[in-house]
Amino acid sequence: MNAEQVVKKILSEAHEQAEAIAQDAQQKRQRQTQQLDEELSAYRAETERLANAAAEDRRSRMLAAARMENARAFLAAKADLLDEVFGKAQERVVKLPDEQYRNVMIRLMQKAVETGDEEVIVGKNERRIDDGFIKQVNRSLGAGFKGNLRLSDQRADIRGGFILARGKVRMNAGVEVLVERLREALETELAARLFG
Template sequence: MSNARNLVEKILEDARIEADSSIADARKEAADIIKAAREEGEKKKQEIIKKAEKEADLKKERLVGSARLEVRKIKLSAKQKLIDEVLQKAVDNLNSLPKEEYGKILLDMISKAVITGDEEIILSHKDRERLGLMFIDEINKKIAQKGLKGNLKLSGEPGKFDGGFILKKGDIEYNNTFSTIIRMNRNELEKEVVSILFGE
């Protein structure tokens, strides 16, 4: 009986030792699994953070690039508007010159534009009233001195423009209105305006 008890106790002791060992192994394995899971979780977390930071940087770059482009557009639009205003102001200033000064400018322009001396001159309604027929006589005298016919005629109908003139010969019209001259020479004038206004 004593041997049997000893055997049972031995078996129980071995079982306890084995159980303790298994529990220790299980605890260690569980700890390793938890540690590995934490490390993997931290790694994933860092990857997610890096990816999010990269995406945020890319988004920031896109936003900054878009903002810069918009600023350039606004600046260009403002610059263009200012140039338009300056050129329009130049035309307005020409049209607002005193009668004598304005007449001299137009007289010089027409005498240089005349080809044969028997063309038709189209003036704006305003210029017809302030310069009158005497102005045409004055031009005819000047071009006659250059050896041309000196037979320019004032058109019966006023032109629908502000200032300058249109020289007409048959069906051909030579547009020398101020707005047309500005438009045709815009590139050159714009460079000068930009240089003066912006120092470019």
């Protein structure tokens, strides 16, 4: 083989090798591109899934917050309505006709008296519980009670009712306190009836 043929053969083999290397590189690039496309597609799907999950989580949190706010507003409205109901109850007791009011107060005082020697403190504007009323209560006290209730010169900041005082011990039977005790006893039942 002459030199020219040897050179041609070397060039031909080099060309074939270059073609094989180029083909191999092309196949490798296609495989890598396909793998990258698959990874990118999986990344996009995962990103979309995470975005949807985050949106759903945010939506759920917003709904929960809205429900809590509605529940808070409902409870506040309920409390306002109950306040109004019990406020009107206080007002009705204070505005009872004199005879009814005195009858209610006599029964309350008879139950509240411990010794019959207490001092009766009334509200600043109380006109229906007076000395005559106290004498009537003293006469109505049963056996075992002294019948020495007396009206105090001291006045309390109550709308109606009275406070019995014996030494440092005081028993508040003011209308506000009585209605509040009634509220504690009836609030659950009343709320069930009103909002059932």
